[in-house]
Amino acid sequence: MEGRYLARPAPGYGEAAAGDHLQLGWAFWLPGHQLEHGTAPWADPYTFRPEAEAFPNLQGWLLGIPFWPLRALFGNVWAYDLVVLLSFVAAGALACWWLRALGLSRGAALVGGLVFALAPYRVGQSTGHLLGLISFLLPAVLLALERRRFVWAGLALAAIPLSGQIHLAMGAVVLALGYAWARLPRSAWWQAGAGALAASVAAIVVQQTVVEGSIAGGGRSFGQVRHYSAELSDLVTRGVGAGIEELVFVGWLTPLLAVLGLWAIRRQRGLAWCLALAALIPSLLALGSNLPLYELLWHALPPLRFARVPERLMPIACLAIAGLVAFALDAVSARLSKRGGEAESSHRRLAGLSAAAFVTAAVVLLALDLRVPVFAAVAADTPNAAYAAIHGEGRILELPVFRPDIHYGSVYLGYARQSPRGRPEGYSTTAPLAADRLARRLRDLSCGRGPVPELGIRYVVVHRGLYAQSGFFGEGCAGRAEEALRRAGWRLLARDGVVSSWQSP
Structure with missing residues (x-):
């Protein structure tokens, strides 16, 4: 079970497997992170930005209490698994x-x-x-x-x-x-x-x-x-x-x-x-x-x-x-x-x-x-060099783009703990309507169509594994998205397996 989530079976295709457990993992992690930075533990200042000022984190406040010390001792994945087991007890x-x-x-x-x-x-x-x-x-x-x-x-x-x-x-x-x-x-x-x-x-x-x-x-x-x-x-x-x-x-x-x-x-x-x-x-x-x-x-x-x-x-x-x-x-x-x-x-x-x-x-x-x-041992969001290469201010856009209530967006919440910063995406069935409209507008970027909008976005991360997991996009879309970034002057920061990070020109 080392490095794996206790969750419903799902294939990862080289990266974290999508699922609601990643949404919960983010929700449990966030209160402790917020308290460590002296900010409100019930707010999510990163998700659906700039469409939401401070998205509420209702799911995390209760079980985030035991998660915080367990994360410090065992890391995010083991902390999540232990919280699940403790809930049974x-x-x-x-x-x-x-x-x-x-x-x-x-x-x-x-x-x-x-x-x-x-x-x-x-x-x-x-x-x-x-x-x-x-x-x-x-x-x-x-x-x-x-x-x-x-x-x-x-x-x-x-x-x-x-x-x-x-x-x-x-x-x-x-x-x-x-x-x-x-x-x-x-x-x-x-x-x-x-x-x-x-x-x-x-x-x-x-x-x-x-x-x-x-x-x-x-x-x-x-x-x-x-x-x-x-x-x-x-x-x-x-x-x-x-x-x-x-x-x-x-x-x-x-x-x-x-x-x-x-x-x-x-x-x-x-x-x-x-x-x-x-x-x-x-x-x-x-x-x-x-x-x-x-x-x-x-x-x-x-x-x-x-x-x-x-x-x-x-x-x-x-x-x-x-x-x-x-x-x-x-x-x-x-x-x-x-x-x-x-x-x-x-x-x-x-x-x-x-x-x-x-x-x-x-x-x-x-x-x-x-x-x-x-239950099964499900692929987790292990430390990724593509995210580790991201430094400095600026929001992040992850491709492919999913509407807020599509569970594949949960993968971005898993990796967000490695680079907590504002992003227009997320995963929630109670996302703001404006976030849903923005996701529809950004969807074409998943296949390299159209320029990356301003919105304070300085980094783009392409998840080829999610193209395979979702099956929502045509063959070659991930490659076309990266090629469009390259033509627009975006610089490749790092590539780790099926994940690559890019910085704006």
Whole structure:
């Protein structure tokens, strides 16, 4: 894994492989870099310049906290991989802690934590999407509510929209209110409601300040929703299939145990209803256009129109299913222990061993049941001589040019850490409209057509590997782009493999 990202498999063609993990790596790196230079850690002063003055870096502030010291110790790539692994630990540990607070046995709670940590949708989203990495905030909210730590519950809840995950935040607010109704005395409802209100206000602020006026500001089309909608068979089909967004597999054994767990807590009606609806509703909504009446709901609820992926609420279902599985195992373990308690000491020891063996077998079977092949060791943005040769002031333009919401632009964010400077490009689904218009105007430069505009651009870097990765441009476009630069008087600074850097005349 040395020098490689833990991410979804993709070919690099001689340079870093494009993917959302590079966008996250940049977002995690930026807060520490900004603090080291005495500037605002939540701002990105380099991307989409000059079209954006200080593009907000919502994705980076939370996980950028552990990334900063890890980067100093191990470098960018290893720091990113360790943050991904730590997010798995956090998800499992907080889910386990929450279940222990509910009174479950240690073994059952550990299994529940494992099921949430290994939930296929959560794992799939962790290959490059922040949604999977910050899903540990969901059990953190429920744990805080269970412990009556309302300030912490509000902070964890508000951190979801403040990380840019507005769609998940909508579901998390409903989950928190439902859990408060099920588990808290009426006198404490207002405190839980205050936290939910704070998270709602945070979501509205993010929507108005970041999403509104961006390329996603007008909402998504239902055609996009239809493209990303899961099918009913996806819930029981292992593997990525049509794409990472449709990875809503919940296992084969896991849902059966969840039903058993629901039966085990049937007398705790509030909790049973809360977990049952939390498991069922996001799973149904994940079907999107394949769910009758979803289009009507999509038109009726404006917040739904800002997400092209209807599966965004699935982490809630993953947590609810994990909780129900834990309740099922706790009921079976309690039954085994009860039998042992009524017997002689030797039989009690045997019953205790039986309970331990049962939990161990459950761990193995559930881990096998939930496994999905989504991670690989992916080519990283290693130190590059073409970027190292760039010195002095001036913005940088990288070729080929992609529109801001095309993920191939993520490669430029990876290499940007070697030469942090203003650039008209980047990768974000909430990029300013002006950045999208500029990218359309600059696209012809990818094949050597037209002069490089002023815009303060002093350097151009040509990524031949990205021409091959994207397949968007005709054969020979990279060569024509370099030849056009040479004819216009641009000087070759350095060439490192498939990457070359050029300085203006």
